[in-house]
Amino acid sequence: MNGAESLVRTLIMNGVNVCFTNPGTSEMHFVAALDKVEGMRCVLGLFEGVATGAADGYFRMAGTPACTLLHLGPGLGNGLANLHNAKKARSGVVNIVGEHAGYHLKHDAPLTADIAGIARPMSHWVHIAQSSASLAAQCAAAIQTAQEPPGHIATLIAPADTAWGAAEGPVRAKPAACRKSVANDAVNDAAHALTCGEPGMLLLGGAALRGKGLEYAGRIAAKTGCRLMSEYNNARMECGAGRVRVNRLPYPIDIALDTLKDVRRLVLAGARPPVSFFAYPGKPSLLIPEGCAVTQLAGVEDDLEGALASLVTEVGADRAPPAHVNELRRPALPFGRVTPDGLAAVLAALLPENAVVVDESVSTGRNFGGFMAGAPPHDWLNIMGGSIGWGLPAATGAAIAAPGRKVVALEGDGSGMYTLQALWTMAREDLDVTVIVLANRSYQILHGELRNIGAGTPGKHAADMLTLDRPHLDWVAIARGHGVEGTRAATLDELALRLKRAFARQGPYLLEVVL
Numbered sequence: 001m002n003g004a005e006s007l008v009r010t011l012i013m014n015g016v017n018v019c020f021t022n023p024g025t026s027e028m029h030f031v032a033a034l035d036k037v038e039g040m041r042c043v044l045g046l047f048e049g050v051a052t053g054a055a056d057g058y059f060r061m062a063g064t065p066a067c068t069l070l071h072l073g074p075g076l077g078n079g080l081a082n083l084h085n086a087k088k089a090r091s092g093v094v095n096i097v098g099e100h101a102g103y104h105l106k107h108d109a110p111l112t113a114d115i116a117g118i119a120r121p122m123s124h125w126v127h128i129a130q131s132s133a134s135l136a137a138q139c140a141a142a143i144q145t146a147q148e149p150p151g152h153i154a155t156l157i158a159p160a161d162t163a164w165g166a167a168e169g170p171v172r173a174k175p176a177a178c179r180k181s182v183a184n185d186a187v188n189d190a191a192h193a194l195t196c197g198e199p200g201m202l203l204l205g206g207a208a209l210r211g212k213g214l215e216y217a218g219r220i221a222a223k224t225g226c227r228l229m230s231e232y233n234n235a236r237m238e239c240g241a242g243r244v245r246v247n248r249l250p251y252p253i254d255i256a257l258d259t260l261k262d263v264r265r266l267v268l269a270g271a272r273p274p275v276s277f278f279a280y281p282g283k284p285s286l287l288i289p290e291g292c293a294v295t296q297l298a299g300v301e302d303d304l305e306g307a308l309a310s311l312v313t314e315v316g317a318d319r320a321p322p323a324h325v326n327e328l329r330r331p332a333l334p335f336g337r338v339t340p341d342g343l344a345a346v347l348a349a350l351l352p353e354n355a356v357v358v359d360e361s362v363s364t365g366r367n368f369g370g371f372m373a374g375a376p377p378h379d380w381l382n383i384m385g386g387s388i389g390w391g392l393p394a395a396t397g398a399a400i401a402a403p404g405r406k407v408v409a410l411e412g413d414g415s416g417m418y419t420l421q422a423l424w425t426m427a428r429e430d431l432d433v434t435v436i437v438l439a440n441r442s443y444q445i446l447h448g449e450l451r452n453i454g455a456g457t458p459g460k461h462a463a464d465m466l467t468l469d470r471p472h473l474d475w476v477a478i479a480r481g482h483g484v485e486g487t488r489a490a491t492l493d494e495l496a497l498r499l500k501r502a503f504a505r506q507g508p509y510l511l512e513v514v515l
């Protein structure tokens with residue numbers, strides 16, 4: 001067996017059985033090994049940002065890492081923006097990056113680059129394989145690292161001679177460490193903060209927004225009267241009917257500051273101290289009001305469910321039914337001109353049960369949460385690193401990780417253009433994704449940002465940098481060109497009609513909604 005085969009066998013043996021790739025010459029032995037070994041689902045992306053974004057979406061739904069196979073420094077470089085997003089989401093990803101054979105490097109051939117240097121800022125762990133015989137063991141170490149809770153980015157650089165040289169066989173990865181239990185002191189402090197009589201808030205993030213953790217948070221709110229909120233962006237949040245409602249912190253800084261202004265005791269469970277997305281002149285970076293004490297119950301890597309269970313007991317909420325549980329209440333279908341609120345109402349009225357919503361709606365979807373609370377249970381995935389071009393790839397990976405569930409990608413037209421090649425992968429893999437393109441034909445968010453940052457009102461040249469007109473993007477044609485059926489909706493009535501049809505069918509479908 002050669003090194004490449006030992007690596008592929010190691011991945012499969014350890015449960016890493018999906019590979020998002022865009023390979024080249026230095027990865028050819030790995031590609032060949034995929035034919036020799038059964039059990040790896042290989043998914044081609046026509047840009048590396050699709051592969052890395054898909055790996056992020058995959059981890060969020062599967063809870064276990066996929067791997068990527070990327071072509072030297074430039075291939076990895078193309079994938080970095082979505083690795084950044086994955087790192088911020090605390091997703092586990094195993095990157096295998098090809099490299100020239102060791103003896104070839106000194107000649108500085110065209111694709112020679114400092115791959116480790118490119119990898120480091122977006123990876124928790126970077127390793128250059130030294131030999132074909134040790135490649136499998138190094139791959140096992142990468143898998144173990146990627147699985148460390150909540151998830152890590154592990155990048156293994158594999159020179160071509162480690163792929164074609166001789167190897168022994170696959171290596172079983174050591175089990176990843178378990179999530180750490182939080183100390184009693186943290187639970188006691190959090191309990192005191194929420195029962196001392198001052199206005200309290202439990203700010204949730206990470207795994208606290210799912211399953212038992214969410215239910216426990218509802219019990220704590222019922223007993224102590226504390227408010228529940230989440231960070232603005234969340235890797236995966238369980239929403240809809242039957243779930244405890246947790247509102248997201250608003251994005252606009254003034255509204256966020258206003259939302260938090262009365263809080264005197266802020267308890268963090270998987271969330272970080274709330275920070276503004278950007279610095280704005282004359283405004284604070286941290287959103288914590290003056291005189292508010294912050295207590296950390298548990299970090300995103302800790303046993304959040306266990307910590308919240310202990311807090312339930314500590315505040316005496318074991319018998320309290322959770323507060324703020326959403327009832328199933330779909331809105332009536334609105335009609336007429338497309339507005340963000342109208343769009344949200346259509347979505348809430350029609351969303352299939354158990355859908356996975358991948359949200360890169362940027363400015364259009366800011367207030368969707370209120371509408372979606374009464375929709376059937378669903379998962380909501382946000383872009384975590386703010387690097388746009390995440391949504392379509394993440395929807396691709398989520399659909400592969402969650403077969404049988406409808407994936408709905410809410411996609412800004414500006415953001416969608418960064419990684420539109422994902423549509424082709426959706427078509428090729430016949431993924432059940434409904435893409436809703438929010439075609440406001442502008443970088444709408446930046447109009448507000450221009451004002452907020454104190455840069456004044458846009459003149460002609462500035463406005464030209466924020467608009468996507470001249471020409472208009474034709475998303476129906478773009479979809480068709482990538483093998484995805486699509487249609488356009490210019491009113492809410494049309495949207496409802498087409499969305500019903502999209503949700504009733506299987507496979508990829510794109511709906512361009514003109515705002």
Ligand SMILES: Cc1ncc(C[n+]2csc(CCOP(=O)(O)OP(=O)(O)O)c2C)c(N)n1
Pocket residue numbers: 081361362363364386387388389411412413414415416440442443444445446
């Ligand atoms: C990689 C990257 N480049 C640029 C930006 C800056 N940026 C943030 S939002 C945005 C425009 C988003 O446009 P669109 O998806 O159409 O959403 P809209 O603002 O219209 O709601 C841009 C360019 C970014 N966040 N990430």
